[in-house]
Amino acid sequence: MGDDKTSLELYKKAHAAADKFDYFVCAVTGAIFGYEAERFSPNRMALDFHLLELISILLLAASFWFGLEKLRYSVRWTYINRDLNDSDEKSLLIGNELKDDKAAERPKYGEALRDVMSQKFSDHRIKSEFLAAQLQKVEAVGSRWEVARDILLIAGFLAIVAARILQPYGADSSAHAAATAQPSHLELTTTHSLAIPASIQLPPAQAPTQAATNKTSK
Numbered sequence: 001m002g003d004d005k006t007s008l009e010l011y012k013k014a015h016a017a018a019d020k021f022d023y024f025v026c027a028v029t030g031a032i033f034g035y036e037a038e039r040f041s042p043n044r045m046a047l048d049f050h051l052l053e054l055i056s057i058l059l060l061a062a063s064f065w066f067g068l069e070k071l072r073y074s075v076r077w078t079y080i081n082r083d084l085n086d087s088d089e090k091s092l093l094i095g096n097e098l099k100d101d102k103a104a105e106r107p108k109y110g111e112a113l114r115d116v117m118s119q120k121f122s123d124h125r126i127k128s129e130f131l132a133a134q135l136q137k138v139e140a141v142g143s144r145w146e147v148a149r150d151i152l153l154i155a156g157f158l159a160i161v162a163a164r165i166l167q168p169y170g171a172d173s174s175a176h177a178a179a180t181a182q183p184s185h186l187e188l189t190t191t192h193s194l195a196i197p198a199s200i201q202l203p204p205a206q207a208p209t210q211a212a213t214n215k216t217s218k
Contacts, residue, residue: 022070026070029064029067032156033057036056040053040057049164052159052160053159055159059152059159062152063149063152066145066152069145070145073142076138077135077139080138084128087128094117097109098117
């Protein structure tokens with residue numbers, strides 16, 4: 001009995017840890033998606049880092065959606081498992097009572113009541129089998145959502161890293177293309193200009209004569 005309780009406690013802890021991990025991955029994916037979507041600037045479609053950024057955003061969005069689906073199936077699995085355990089416990093309790101009553105020297109249940117309890121036992125067993133099948137289906141679908149979430153998340157991270165690596169080269173190439181681009185249309189006009197001599201030599205200035213000097217002094 002002690003081993004069963006220990007196994008049950010370990011199972012509950014493992015299931016709780018798995019749920020916390022799913023919530024953590026979903027929260028991180030949503031945060032990264034919001035950050036990348038906010039800093040993304042639309043641009044013309046081309047095979048460059050802008051396209052990789054767009055692809056990474058789409059991959060992260062899909063991963064976030066798959067993570068939510070995984071959480072939804074995990075919650076559904078918990079409810080089905082709870083109903084399955086309840087049905088198993090009730091069927092086990094009724095079965096033990098019927099077994100003890102048949103083995104007793106003085107049965108306390110009459111034939112009619114024993115038939116009713118037997119019917120309840122059968123109903124619980126049928127319900128348990130149905131819930132067990134549903135539990136397996138939900139668990140399988142949840143596992144597929146989980147695998148798809150992880151693959152898309154890794155692909156989104158790789159696309160972000162590739163975009164960051166190619167971004168400097170994309171900026172350099174665009175700047176180089178803009179600097180070396182030739183104008184589409186040039187209009188050339190022919191002008192005629194007069195030839196101007198490189199240097200003009202003026203005659204040397206002559207000193208004033210003695211007569212001009214005397215006239216000026218007067």
